[in-house]
Structure formats: C-alpha cells, structure tokens
Amino acid sequence: MKLQFLKCFAFTAVFLGLQQTSQSFAQENKSIPDQKWWKEAVVYQIYPRSFKDSNGDGIGDLKGIISKLDYIKSLGIDAVWLNPIYASPNDDNGYDISNYREIMPDFGTMEDFNVLLKEMHKRNIKLIMDLVVNHSSDEHEWFKQSRSSRDNPYRNYYHWWPAENGKPPYRWSFFDVNSDAWKYDAQTNSYYLHYFSQKQPDLNWENPKVRQEVYDIMRFWLDKGIDGFRMDAFQFASKDTTWPELPKGFEKNIIKYYGVGPHLHEYLQEMNREVFSKYDIMTVAEGAGSSPDDALLFVDPDRKELNMAYHFESVDIGKHVKDFGLVKYKEIFSRYDEKFKDKGWLSIFIANHDQPRMVSKFGNDTPEFREISSKMLSTFVMTMRGTPYYYNGDELGMINIRFDSINDYHDVDTRNKYFGLKSRGGDVKAFLEEQKQTARENGRTPFQWDDSLNGGFTTAIPWLKVNPNYTLINAAAQEKDPNSVLNYFRKLIQVRKANPILIYGKYTLLDKENPDVFAYTRELEGKKVLVLLNFSEKNTKANINLNIKKAKVLIANYGNVTKDGSLRPYEAVLYEL
Known part of the structure; x- marks a missing residue:
C-alpha cells in the first residue's frame, strides 16, 4: 500500500510540475501569437457506457468515472470529452436525446454529474460535453408535440412533408444505405426527416425558436461550469429546404450534398455571438466540411464561429492503413496543416467511439507488433500540430473484438445494415467479416482495468462483451511494467508538455x-x-x-x-x- 501511495504521489508531482511548465510557457512566450489553453490541452475521450460500472448493472456510469479520476489524472491529460449522458431511450447509444437537461438513469443523476464536474476541476481536468442538436429523439417532448397535429406550435421544430404533395425527394439515411430518410407518420399523414435513425428526427434549424432553445440548453450546461462542447453531426444542421433532387451517386460525397447547408455559418456566428463569446470554452464541430478550405471557414478567428476543426478525411479512407497507403495518408495530414499554418486550429485524432480500435486500423494488433505499433501511433498523435484527441483504452493498446454473430452487436448502424442486407438477399456473411475490422463497437467494448472477471469493468453481465484478451491487456498489469504501452503514453504526454515546439511549432x-x-x-x-x-x-x-x-x-x-x-x-x- 505504501509503495502504491508513493508511486501515485510521484506521478502527481511529475504532472503538476509539467502542468506548471506548460502554464508558465503560455505566460512567458509572448512571441507566439494567440496562445489558448485548448491548443495546449491533451483531450481524453471517455465512452461512459463502457468505462467503469459502479453499481453492478453491467453499464458504465458517472460514479464509475469518478472512481477512476485519479487514474485519468495520472495520464497527464488536460480535458475529458464525455460522450452523451443526457436522458435518452438509447436507440443510438445516447445520441438520441429525449431531455437535454436530465441525466440518463443508466448513468446516474444530476447530483452525480455535479460531483463529477467538481472532482474533475479539483484535479485541473476540464470537461467537454458532447452536444447533439442536429436531431433529437422521437421521444423528446418537442417531437411528441410536433407530430400530434399540423397546427401544433412545435410543428415547425422538425422537417415535415405533407403526404398529399406526393413522396418527398429521396434522402439517404446514414444507418441503412438503402433506406429513405423521410419516414411516413400516419398521425398527420406526413413524412418527417431523419438523416440518421428513424428515432432521430432532424431538428429544423431554419426555425429561430429552435435555435434559441438550443442556446438556452448550452447556457444551462456552461453555467454549471463545463469547459466546452463537441458538437455532434452539426455540419448537417442547416439544410436546403427547397429539397432539390440529388444526382445519382451523391452518397459517395455525402458531406457535399448534406453538409454545410446554406445558413450553417450564419447560425454558428449567431451561436458564437449569443453564447460562446460569453465563456472561455473550447468548441469543435464534428466533420467540419469536406475539404481544408471548408474546415478553415469554421475556425478562422476573424469569422467568430468555432475554435477547432475536427474532420474525418484521415479516418474515413479505408479499412486499414495498408489499404490506402501511407503516402496518401501523409498527403491528407499535410494538406490540412498547410491550410491551417497561419490561422485556425486543428484537432488530431485517429480513433474515437465511431471507429475501430486505433492499433487494429492503423497499426498491427498481432501479439508480435501490438505494443510497439500502439506506441508508434501514440507518438504520431502527440507530435503533430493540433490538439490531440485520444480515445479511452488506446493507452493500453486495446484491439478489435471481432464479433462472429450479429447477436453480439447492439449498434443501430451495424444491425440496420445487416438486416437490410439480409432482406435484400445480400451476403451477410461477408458483411459480418467486414464488420470485424470496421464496426464501431470494436471501439466500444468495456475498458479493461484488470484480469478479474469482465476485466474489472463490472461484476454483472456487461452491456457489451468484454474482449477476452483482458487477462493479458489491462491497466493493472501495465501499471507494474515501466515499458508498457500505458507508461509510454504517460511519458509521451510529459515530452509534449515539456516541449512547446510540439504544440506550436x-x-x-x-x-x-x-x-x-x-x-x-x-x-x-x-x-x-x-x-x-x-x-x-x-x-x-x-x-x-x-x-x-x-x-x-x-x-x-x-x-x-x-x-x-x-x-x-x-x-x-x-x-x-
């Protein structure tokens, strides 16, 4: 116990010293223009459902995160991006929100959240919330009212198309490549739009009342003291409501036809003016356009919109780095860096909750190379110019679970595509084989804390199977090994903080x-x-x-x-x- 205490004390002393080094650098180096805390931060993403279960129901929760805050602090990170914890029927693992001011019971209570925020700030860890406002849940009170009648005051909170006008122009749904994003609703003989699941109706951002509702939600959380927002799918919020016919094959360049609608930047500038400018926060929109030029428009400081771009081009180019080639990969990062070299700011990431495991996609997860390639990839993320985002579990070198059966999957994306393919007589065996490499739930399996039952994540049946390799890959084992993937990650963050050239160079x-x-x-x-x-x-x-x-x-x-x-x-x- 004494040894463990001394080890924890040593880590704390090191990271407090490094934090002071970083802070003093920011204060003393006047020659570097426009220094910001969010440029110097290392962001650690937590998928709460899979992080740590505190009450034995098989689902990770807020108290579970609280119990691991000292571990999170020991990593040396500066901020946590927390996936959605709002009230939700959980059709898309919390990205379908039924109440933006309540906590999903699976995760705990608002009191638990208040304790989490207080304890994080006590450890100098900032909290970035995931905000999902392109769409809500169909169980949100706004939508219940909206679908109740055509003259309801909330009718125009969503996109509706009267059936007597014929079928609306086809729009592709993300969660089933052959489904129409217009869903017929018999109650008012109309269709509503859902770019994602049919339980995720798209909000009508063209309605100023919707925008004000969202700004009020943002103020609710910012006034609690959170430190910023990652805005999910926000590139799709503004739409061309003339609903033009789209060309054949448009889904191959979906951002061009779905994203960055005619008023998106206007809405962001309004949002900045009414909300963001009042707080010292970090703001980033998921999928900022389809090119570096698009992305820069979101974060050019002169435009007063967001302060960090988060693009998909570097993760959406194949199943494995070998498939598309490293030369192409280098070209993407270099092209974005060139555009952002004088203004604006980028996020750097190669994994998150919507991707397979980092080492399985960009490295080599065989026993021979898993550890060394994981360390290499972490080095890349921590030495590129931009704010690094690092997904929980990658600091251990966790790998894809590679499920054999559709019954093991919970994800609406995988399941809808599977059953849609099956109904059309497609090759579901080949699809499942592909999902072993690409499925989102490869990155969502529970965190592997130790070699006890279920990797120490839960004492119950976990909501999603734990990777059976938890007896070999777990945090407790790596704590004891100075050369482990985990301790290398900690050293990397020390190097980054001690060398501002890796931030601003x-x-x-x-x-x-x-x-x-x-x-x-x-x-x-x-x-x-x-x-x-x-x-x-x-x-x-x-x-x-x-x-x-x-x-x-x-x-x-x-x-x-x-x-x-x-x-x-x-x-x-x-x-x-």
Missing part, C-alpha cells in the same frame, strides 16, 4: 514518397525536432538528409536507437536537432 513533411515512413520536423524559435515513424512491419530507412548523430533523443518506443535513419518495425523516434 511549424510542421514540415520529409521523405514524402516513402511508402513506409512518416517523417516530419517541428520548428519553433530557432529550435527543431525530428519525428520518425515506421508504419510498416519491416526494417526500413528514412531519407531525411539530416545529421542526427549528435541529436538528443527525446523519446523512442524501442528505448534505444541507431541514429542513422534506419528504423525497425513500427519504430518511433523523436529527436531534438
């Missing part, structure tokens, strides 16, 4: 056409850092034309380095030149 891509190595430099105030990352399982070499013989090694995932540019499988090295 200029990014330059090197060895552009190398199919195996991602190499780049970061430069700030006459100093330069070199990052070498081998994304392959073979020995290779980076062609960098830099003398690194006398360079200082800041961190290396193998521990030792050769200093000649050669790299072992999935090797990552960070040099101070």
Whole structure:
C-alpha cells in the first residue's frame, strides 16, 4: 500500500510540475501569437457506457468515472470529452436525446454529474460535453408535440412533408444505405426527416425558436461550469429546404450534398455571438466540411464561429492503413496543416467511439507488433500540430473484438445494415467479416482495468462483451511494467508538455514518397525536432538528409536507437536537432 501511495504521489508531482511548465510557457512566450489553453490541452475521450460500472448493472456510469479520476489524472491529460449522458431511450447509444437537461438513469443523476464536474476541476481536468442538436429523439417532448397535429406550435421544430404533395425527394439515411430518410407518420399523414435513425428526427434549424432553445440548453450546461462542447453531426444542421433532387451517386460525397447547408455559418456566428463569446470554452464541430478550405471557414478567428476543426478525411479512407497507403495518408495530414499554418486550429485524432480500435486500423494488433505499433501511433498523435484527441483504452493498446454473430452487436448502424442486407438477399456473411475490422463497437467494448472477471469493468453481465484478451491487456498489469504501452503514453504526454515546439511549432513533411515512413520536423524559435515513424512491419530507412548523430533523443518506443535513419518495425523516434 505504501509503495502504491508513493508511486501515485510521484506521478502527481511529475504532472503538476509539467502542468506548471506548460502554464508558465503560455505566460512567458509572448512571441507566439494567440496562445489558448485548448491548443495546449491533451483531450481524453471517455465512452461512459463502457468505462467503469459502479453499481453492478453491467453499464458504465458517472460514479464509475469518478472512481477512476485519479487514474485519468495520472495520464497527464488536460480535458475529458464525455460522450452523451443526457436522458435518452438509447436507440443510438445516447445520441438520441429525449431531455437535454436530465441525466440518463443508466448513468446516474444530476447530483452525480455535479460531483463529477467538481472532482474533475479539483484535479485541473476540464470537461467537454458532447452536444447533439442536429436531431433529437422521437421521444423528446418537442417531437411528441410536433407530430400530434399540423397546427401544433412545435410543428415547425422538425422537417415535415405533407403526404398529399406526393413522396418527398429521396434522402439517404446514414444507418441503412438503402433506406429513405423521410419516414411516413400516419398521425398527420406526413413524412418527417431523419438523416440518421428513424428515432432521430432532424431538428429544423431554419426555425429561430429552435435555435434559441438550443442556446438556452448550452447556457444551462456552461453555467454549471463545463469547459466546452463537441458538437455532434452539426455540419448537417442547416439544410436546403427547397429539397432539390440529388444526382445519382451523391452518397459517395455525402458531406457535399448534406453538409454545410446554406445558413450553417450564419447560425454558428449567431451561436458564437449569443453564447460562446460569453465563456472561455473550447468548441469543435464534428466533420467540419469536406475539404481544408471548408474546415478553415469554421475556425478562422476573424469569422467568430468555432475554435477547432475536427474532420474525418484521415479516418474515413479505408479499412486499414495498408489499404490506402501511407503516402496518401501523409498527403491528407499535410494538406490540412498547410491550410491551417497561419490561422485556425486543428484537432488530431485517429480513433474515437465511431471507429475501430486505433492499433487494429492503423497499426498491427498481432501479439508480435501490438505494443510497439500502439506506441508508434501514440507518438504520431502527440507530435503533430493540433490538439490531440485520444480515445479511452488506446493507452493500453486495446484491439478489435471481432464479433462472429450479429447477436453480439447492439449498434443501430451495424444491425440496420445487416438486416437490410439480409432482406435484400445480400451476403451477410461477408458483411459480418467486414464488420470485424470496421464496426464501431470494436471501439466500444468495456475498458479493461484488470484480469478479474469482465476485466474489472463490472461484476454483472456487461452491456457489451468484454474482449477476452483482458487477462493479458489491462491497466493493472501495465501499471507494474515501466515499458508498457500505458507508461509510454504517460511519458509521451510529459515530452509534449515539456516541449512547446510540439504544440506550436511549424510542421514540415520529409521523405514524402516513402511508402513506409512518416517523417516530419517541428520548428519553433530557432529550435527543431525530428519525428520518425515506421508504419510498416519491416526494417526500413528514412531519407531525411539530416545529421542526427549528435541529436538528443527525446523519446523512442524501442528505448534505444541507431541514429542513422534506419528504423525497425513500427519504430518511433523523436529527436531534438
């Protein structure tokens, strides 16, 4: 017990010191323009349903998160992005909200939330809430009223199409590639729009009353003291309500036809003026447009909209990095960085609750390479220019569970696509095989705390199966190993905080056409850092034309380095030149 206390005390001392270093840097370096806390933060995403169950019902909850705040603090992170915890019938795991001012009973109470926020702030951890306002649940009181009659005051809170006008122009639904996003509702002989599940009707942002309702919801949470919002699917909020026919194959470029509607930026500027500008917060919209030019419009400070862009291009380009090639991958990150080099700010991420596990998609999750490739990927996320977002469990190198049966899946996306395909006589066996690599629930399996039953997540039957490898991959085992994936992650954050060049430094891509190595430099105030990352399982070499013989090694995932540019499988090295 004494040893455990001393270890915890040591971690706390280190991270308090690092935090002071970061804060003093922000205060002293006047030569760096427009410094912000949210640029210097490391954001840790928590999927509450799968993080820690405190009451033995098989579902993670707020008290479970509270019980693990010291662990979260020990990572060295600065902010937590919490997936939705609002009241919800849970058709889409909380992204269908029935009351924006209440907590889902599965997760606890508002009192639990207040304790969580207080305890996080006590540890200098900021809280970013997930706000879902492109759509609500069909069980929200607004929608119940809206569907009750055509002359109800809430009718125009959603998008309706009278059936006597014929069938509305086809719109594709995200959760079933062959379903129509217009759902017929017999009560008023009309169709309502749902870009996602039919239990997620789209709110009508063209109605100023809807916008004011949302701003009031935002103020409710901000006045409680939260530190910002991640705005889910907000790129779809504004729609062309003339409902033009869309060209064949439009779903291949869905953001172009569905996203960034005619008034979206106007609404964001109004939102900023009425809400965001009144608070010192972090704001980021999911999927900011379909190109770097689009994304910059959201976060150009002169436009007064949001302060951070969060795009999908780097995660939506294939099932595995081998499928699309590292050269293409480098090109995407470099193209976005070029657009944002003078203004605006990016988020950097390669995993979240809508993606398979990081190491299964971008690394190598075989026993031989799982740990080393996981460390390499973490190095990448922590050394690129932008605010890093890191998904819970990736600090352990958790991997895809790869379910064999549709009965193991709860996700509305996977299930709707499966049964839709089955009804059309499609190849459901091939679909399930593909889902082993791509399904969202690969990233949603419960957190693996230790080698006890269910990985220490719950004493009951978990809502989603725990990956059976929890006896080998778990936090408790990695705490004891100084060379573990977990402790490497902690060291990485220390390096990032101690080297502001990794936050604000200029990014330059090197060895552009190398199919195996991602190499780049970061430069700030006459100093330069070199990052070498081998994304392959073979020995290779980076062609960098830099003398690194006398360079200082800041961190290396193998521990030792050769200093000649050669790299072992999935090797990552960070040099101070």
